[in-house]
Amino acid sequence: MDSEKLIRQLELNGFSVTHDTENPKGEIAVINTCGFIGDAKEESINMILEMAQRKVKGNLKKLIVMGCLSERYLHELEGELPEVDRFYGKFDWERVITDLGKTYYKEFCNSRRITTPSHYAYLKISEGCNRTCSYCAIPIITGAHKSRPIEDILAEVDELVQQGVKEFQVIAQELTYYGLDIYKERKIAELVERIAQTPGVEWIRLHYAYPTQFPMDLLNVMAKYDNVCKYLDIALQHCSDNVLANMHRNITKEQTYTLLEKIRKEVPGIHIRTTLMVGYPGETDEDFAELLDFVKWAKFERMGAFAYSEEDGTYAAEHYKDDVPQDVKQARLSKLMRVQQNISQVLQDSNVGKQFKIIIDRLEGDYYIGRTEFDSPEVDPEVLVRKTEGKSLQIGEFYNVIIDSAEEFDLYAHVV
Ligand code: SF4
DSSP: HHHHHHHHHHHHTTTTOOOSSSSSOOEEEEEOOOOOHHHHHHHHHHHHHHHHHHHTTSSEEEEEEEHHHHHHHHHHHHHHHHHHEEEOTOOOOOHHHHTOOOOOOOOGOOOOOOOOOOEEEEEEEEEEEOOOOTOHHHHHHHHOOOOHHHHHHHHHHHHHHHHHHEEEEEEEETTGGHHHHHSSSHHHHHHHHHHTTTOOOOOOEEEEEEEEETOTHHHHHHHHHHHHEEEEEEEOOOHHHHHHHTOOOOHHHHHHHHHHHHHHHHHHTEEEEOOOOOOOOOHHHHHHHHHHHHHHOOSSSEEEEEEEEOOOOOOOHSSSSSOOOOHHHHHHHHHHHHHHHHOOOOOHHHTTOOEEEEEEEEEEEEEEEOOOOTOOOTTSSSSSEBBBBOOOOOOTOOEEEEEEEESOEEEEEEEE
8 A cells, every 4th residue: 555655646746657576667666665574574675686686787777665674674775785776764655756856745645546456455544553462573663553533544435436446455453453542442343334334335354453452343343234344354373371471462362262252153154364373482382282272163264374483673582582493383384284274175165055246356367266255365265257158257346156166275156
C-alpha cells in the first residue's frame, strides 16, 4: 500500500509507472524494502543488487531505495551500496517526489494506484504496534500503534469501491488493538461493521489479530454480516506456557485453548489461519510436544510455521541465548509441518462434492484461478476451474462452483 501511494503521486506527476519485479522496465527504479525478518531483508537486498547491476550496465539511470530496511540500516547500506542514488525512510514519499523535482499532492496523500488485481485491495487500518513480543522487531521499526480514524478509512473504502474493488484485505500489525490509541477503546468491531455496511463491499477479510484481550464483539460482527469472510488470521506463535512467557505474549496455554473454542463457537464455519514458531530460546522437547498436541487439537484450516531467528535490537536478541540448535529447529519445523499437512489433506478432501462461491483472480494457462471466502490471496489454497469452449469466466466476478477433486494445496472445480 505504501508503494501504491507513491505510484499514485508519481503518476499525478506524469510518470508512467510499472510494478513488475520479474521484468523491470524504465529509467528510474524505486525499491520499497522490508526489514522485519531475515527472509524479507534478503529479498530486499537481492532486489537492490539486481537493480544495481542494471545501473552499472547502463540500463537504469537512477536507483532509489526506501522503506523499513533502508530506514533501519541506513548507514550500513549507504556504505555497502554506492550504486544507490538515494536512500529514504518508510514514510518518505513526499521527499522522494520533491527530490525528483516534482510536486507532492497533499490532497491525494491517501490515494493509491492499486497493484493487486483490480477487484481486491489491501486496507491498512493502523501502523505500528504497542505490544512487546520479545522476538519482534516491528515495534522498533514502525513505532507505537497509530490507528487511522474510522472516517478516513471509510473514505478510502468508498474510493476503492468506485475503482471496482470488491474485496478488502484489512490489515494491521495488531488488528485487535485498533482504536485504543485514538478513541481510548477498541473499535475494530465497529470499524468492520461500518465497512460491511458500505455499498459495494462484497468481502472483508481480517488479518493479524492478537490473541490477548481479544475483542469478543468482533465475533458478533463476523457472524452477523455475510460479507465479512468467515476467516481470521491470528498469529498464536506457540502454546506452551513456558515459551509464551518467554515470548512476552501475555497469554497462557489455557487461555489460548479457550479463545479458539470461543471463536469457533461464535463464528460457525470459520477458517482460522495462524503462524507458529519453533525453536524459540528455552523451548524444550516438552514444550514442542505441547505445540504438536495443540496443532492436532486445533486443526487449523491454514497454518504457517517458521524457525526462530534472532532479530537485531529485540529483547530476545539482547537477553536470551539462541540455545536451540539449528538442526533441532529444522527437525521440529518439519515435524510440525508434517502434522499440519495431514490435517490439511483431510480438510481438503472433505471439500470434494461441496459447493462454494469463489472469486476469479486470474486466468493461467488452461485454468481460471479463484478463491473462496476462506482463502487470502498469495498464501492460501486456490480453486482451479478448467477453461472450456464457449464458457468464459470474468476476472473479478463471483461464481458458484462444485469441487471435483482436491490436491494437497489446491482444489479443482466446475461452475454450477
Ligand atoms: S503483536 Fe505482532 S507486531 Fe506486535 S510486537 Fe507482537 S508479533 Fe510484533
